[in-house]
Amino acid sequence: MLFINKFLKRNRPFLFCLLISANYIHAQRLEVSNNKTTSSSPNVIIILVDDLGYNDVGFNGCKDIPTPNIDNIAFQGVKFTNAYVSYAVCGPSRAGLITGRYQDRFGFSRNPLFAPNDPNMGLSLKEETLAEALKNAHYKSVALGKWHLGAHESLRPLKRGFNDFYGFLSGGHQYFPELWTLNNEYEVKEQFDAYKTKLLRNNERIKEKEYLTDALSREAINYIEKYKDEPFFMYLAYNAPHTPLQATEKYLSRFPDITNTKRKTYAAMVSAVDDGVGKILDKLEALNLDDNTIIFFLSDNGGPEKVNASDNGVLRGGKGDVFEGGIHVPFAMKWPAKIPKGITYDSAITSLDIFSTVIAQSSIPIIPKNKLDGVDLIPYLTGEQAGIPHDFLFWRKFDQNIFACRSLTGDKIVVNKDIPMLFNINQDISESNNLIKNENDIYKNLLNQYKNWNNNMINPVFEGLGNDAEYNQKNPNRFKRPINNQ
Numbered sequence: 001m002l003f004i005n006k007f008l009k010r011n012r013p014f015l016f017c018l019l020i021s022a023n024y025i026h027a028q029r030l031e032v033s034n035n036k037t038t039s040s041s042p043n044v045i046i047i048l049v050d051d052l053g054y055n056d057v058g059f060n061g062c063k064d065i066p067t068p069n070i071d072n073i074a075f076q077g078v079k080f081t082n083a084y085v086s087y088a089v090c091g092p093s094r095a096g097l098i099t100g101r102y103q104d105r106f107g108f109s110r111n112p113l114f115a116p117n118d119p120n121m122g123l124s125l126k127e128e129t130l131a132e133a134l135k136n137a138h139y140k141s142v143a144l145g146k147w148h149l150g151a152h153e154s155l156r157p158l159k160r161g162f163n164d165f166y167g168f169l170s171g172g173h174q175y176f177p178e179l180w181t182l183n184n185e186y187e188v189k190e191q192f193d194a195y196k197t198k199l200l201r202n203n204e205r206i207k208e209k210e211y212l213t214d215a216l217s218r219e220a221i222n223y224i225e226k227y228k229d230e231p232f233f234m235y236l237a238y239n240a241p242h243t244p245l246q247a248t249e250k251y252l253s254r255f256p257d258i259t260n261t262k263r264k265t266y267a268a269m270v271s272a273v274d275d276g277v278g279k280i281l282d283k284l285e286a287l288n289l290d291d292n293t294i295i296f297f298l299s300d301n302g303g304p305e306k307v308n309a310s311d312n313g314v315l316r317g318g319k320g321d322v323f324e325g326g327i328h329v330p331f332a333m334k335w336p337a338k339i340p341k342g343i344t345y346d347s348a349i350t351s352l353d354i355f356s357t358v359i360a361q362s363s364i365p366i367i368p369k370n371k372l373d374g375v376d377l378i379p380y381l382t383g384e385q386a387g388i389p390h391d392f393l394f395w396r397k398f399d400q401n402i403f404a405c406r407s408l409t410g411d412k413i414v415v416n417k418d419i420p421m422l423f424n425i426n427q428d429i430s431e432s433n434n435l436i437k438n439e440n441d442i443y444k445n446l447l448n449q450y451k452n453w454n455n456n457m458i459n460p461v462f463e464g465l466g467n468d469a470e471y472n473q474k475n476p477n478r479f480k481r482p483i484n485n486q
Helices: 002-010 012-034 068-075 090-099 130-135 191-196 212-226 261-286 353-360 378-382 440-454 465-474
Strands: 043-049 078-080 140-146 164-168 232-237 293-299 331-334 343-345 392-397 402-407 411-416 419-424
Touching: 043 090, 043 261, 068 078, 068 261, 068 293, 068 331, 090 130, 090 353, 130 140, 130 232, 130 353, 140 212, 164 212, 212 232, 212 261, 261 293, 293 353, 343 378, 392 440, 402 440, 411 440, 419 440
Parallel strands: 043 232, 043 293, 078 343, 140 164, 140 232
Antiparallel strands: 078 331, 293 331, 392 402, 402 411, 411 419
């Protein structure tokens, strides 16, 4: 005891400094873990829904399907009135979003087939995903839900920069667990059998008991909790409200006044997504992460109105079209730390901007592997940058010989199998008045802009859904497990 007292007396100044330092370090750790500051890299959540109609969210005027939680993203941040995706169907649109580049630059111009043995049927390994880019800034990345960027083992999320994956590889899925009767991809016999496979957690097939949308929302909340102490990127790709139209009674019972059965089920599916969004927002707030989390909400393309009873409002056409109904989507974003709430932004933006916007906010500089086609939207939203993000936007459906180009002034050409059309979206959002006879010079200018852009694109590098039968003939072992994989 005498020795200890002498030691304490002799080393009192040193011990006092050590105690102060320890308390300071502890306080700093608490501050970082409990209150992420704006100087740290923001968390990022992309909520991507599937085949949602432009008019089917409250912030775009929907009356029969309440979406209060989705609307909260728009009301607490920015609502984009002229937001586009880079393609009118699922797979290519997702390839553009996740790379920040026109998918035609790397030949992803078709919806990929489900082909687990084909390393070329999906997103080229030469392309960098947003998750791979963010890994350079020490982000943890999670992919949830629909992948649709390749079923081969080399193309799956864990090989494309993601730390975790929970979902399915195909372009769609059954929603009820009792319908997931196939144990793995090698029990698939034809393209749409993949909708019946058990879900994957990372590389393992798992048993799931919940309705698909609810399961994805649950997993999103769990992963937010898992990665709350470090910057994370979550790519939450809900399958809803893509077909098959399936909903639980919990959600169906909310719409007694919708008499159209198809529309009622669709509404229930959208409502399930909205519930999930609400739980995610609540979790972020509970963990004090909401202020420094960037959230994007959008659809991968326009609604296929006749197929799933979606509503694109006044927009012409739907999924698969380069008219506004196929590419002009509901899009909202919030980041309370930087973006004032209640903004309506009217200039044309694109889903390709998400990649550029996100990497520009990292506290650790990120240099993308490839040249990006998107821009950082934040300076435009805060007023730091004058002007508008894009002079021109482009769309191409290679197999159908259909394309479109939109200018900053709202002039837009649509060429459908050599039939030329010209509209002004700012004055005629429904594309009902073809101006080609009166404004031929505008048409020629936009056509030249498209040709210059198209010269830098390449042909499709894989066969798509329309070539299913031909692909099977060329690849008779399409669904057979490789011998070295058994």
